[in-house]
Amino acid sequence: MDALAWIEQTRLSVFVREDFYAYFVLLIFHAWGMAFLVGGGVAVSLRVLGVARGTRLERFAGFFQIMWLGAAMAIVSGLGLLAGYPAKALTNWIFALKFACLIGAAVLVWRMGREVFPVAARGEPMPPRARWMGAAALALWLGGVACGKLLLYTNKMLLTTDLAW
Amino acid sequence: MVTQDPILDPVGIVTWAIDVGIYDLMYSAWGWTIAEIVHFTGLCLLIGTVGMFDLRMMGLVKGLSLAALHKLVPFGVLGFALSAASGFMFVVSTPDQYLYNPAWQVKMCLLALAGLNMAVFYLVMAKRVYALGPDDAPPLAARAFAAVSLASWLGVIMAGRVITAFRPPAWFWCAWCG
Numbered sequence: 636m637d638a639l640a641w642i643e644q645t646r647l648s649v650f651v652r653e654d655f656y657a658y659f660v661l662l663i664f665h666a667w668g669m670a671f672l673v674g675g676g677v678a679v680s681l682r683v684l685g686v687a688r689g690t691r692l693e694r695f696a697g698f699f700q701i702m703w704l705g706a707a708m709a710i711v712s713g714l715g716l717l718a719g720y721p722a723k724a725l726t727n728w729i730f731a732l733k734f735a736c737l738i739g740a741a742v743l744v745w746r747m748g749r750e751v752f753p754v755a756a757r758g759e760p761m762p763p764r765a766r767w768m769g770a771a772a773l774a775l776w777l778g779g780v781a782c783g784k785l786l787l788y789t790n791k792m793l794l795t796t797d798l799a800w
Numbered sequence: 801m802v803t804q805d806p807i808l809d810p811v812g813i814v815t816w817a818i819d820v821g822i823y824d825l826m827y828s829a830w831g832w833t834i835a836e837i838v839h840f841t842g843l844c845l846l847i848g849t850v851g852m853f854d855l856r857m858m859g860l861v862k863g864l865s866l867a868a869l870h871k872l873v874p875f876g877v878l879g880f881a882l883s884a885a886s887g888f889m890f891v892v893s894t895p896d897q898y899l900y901n902p903a904w905q906v907k908m909c910l911l912a913l914a915g916l917n918m919a920v921f922y923l924v925m926a927k928r929v930y931a932l933g934p935d936d937a938p939p940l941a942a943r944a945f946a947a948v949s950l951a952s953w954l955g956v957i958m959a960g961r962v963i964t965a966f967r968p969p970a971w972f973w974c975a976w977c978g
Contacts, residue, residue: 655965659961659965662962663961666960667957670954670957673844674848674851676848677845677847678852681872681875686875687868688868690869691864694861694862694934697864701861776844785837787833
């Protein structure tokens with residue numbers, strides 16, 4: 636808790652909380668980043684599940700760059716938001732669940748890119764596990780987003796000073 | 801403030817929401833939270849399908865047939881329906897916080913722009929785009945439609961994120977109130 640209290644006293648943390656624009660600019664970039672990251676992930680997952688069969692699956696790798704851009708935006712802005720209210724996120728297990736969902740989904744998409752896309756490029760039928768990976772990735776992407784919204788309603792405190800109450 | 805509105809009737813809207821049960825549902829223990837999750841799930845489906853279609857049509861992603869990629873779009877329509885339904889529930893449950901909110905008004909304008917752009921795209925451009933091969937570059941007009949679409953949806957997200965920053969009565973926009 637001392638570390639969280641120290642973070643709250645840094646100039647960055649105070650700026651994020653007290654500047655009218657800072658918090659909302661970070662929120663906007665976080666939403667855009669998540670839109671590109673999760674959006675790309677949703678597109679890849681749906682294709683692996685059999686939607687838009689007329690497209691070549693391995694060409695969906697073109698969306699990976701968009702997802703990387705989204706991840707970078709979401710991580711940088713997310714760190715800024717975390718700096719503003721570290722205790723709000725780090726004392727809530729939903730925050731860990733959000734990360735677990737998003738990392739799990741990203742790992743599945745990476746594995747699809749390594750294991751399923753080459754099979755599709757050779758014109759061979761997709762392995763049966765591909766559909767499971769696609770379904771799990773889709774569920775985890777949307778689960779990560781749901782956890783992000785749940786964070787707003789399940790936090791026990793905003794700042795460490797709330798403990799005084 | 802609100803009673804001077806000659807067109808919209810926030811009290812009447814919220815009374816209707818109470819009568820039909822939406823208000824009680826939204827203010828139940830998890831009502832607002834679940835509606836928010838549905839709203840953002842819908843947006844993810846929308847950006848994951850329509851947004852990715854736009855990126856392909858802008859030429860930022862190559863090698864995908866636009867006609868085949870368009871098969872993703874019904875999931876975007878589902879996403880929009882989820883977002884619209886949950887958004888409707890937000891608005892009717894606390895109308896004065898949305899109807900006169902500058903950010904919400906901008907969001908609705910961008911939503912209208914996205915809808916108009918989509919309608920014109922399907923009327924004048926869609927057939928030409930569907931005829932393209934996976935490696936063909938879309939025409940400049942198609943890229944413009946895609947850019948307007950993606951910018952509109954990102955604008956919708958942006959305006960939606962700042963609705964809480966521009967809440968009435970601190971912020972109050974009502975050009976039609978006179």
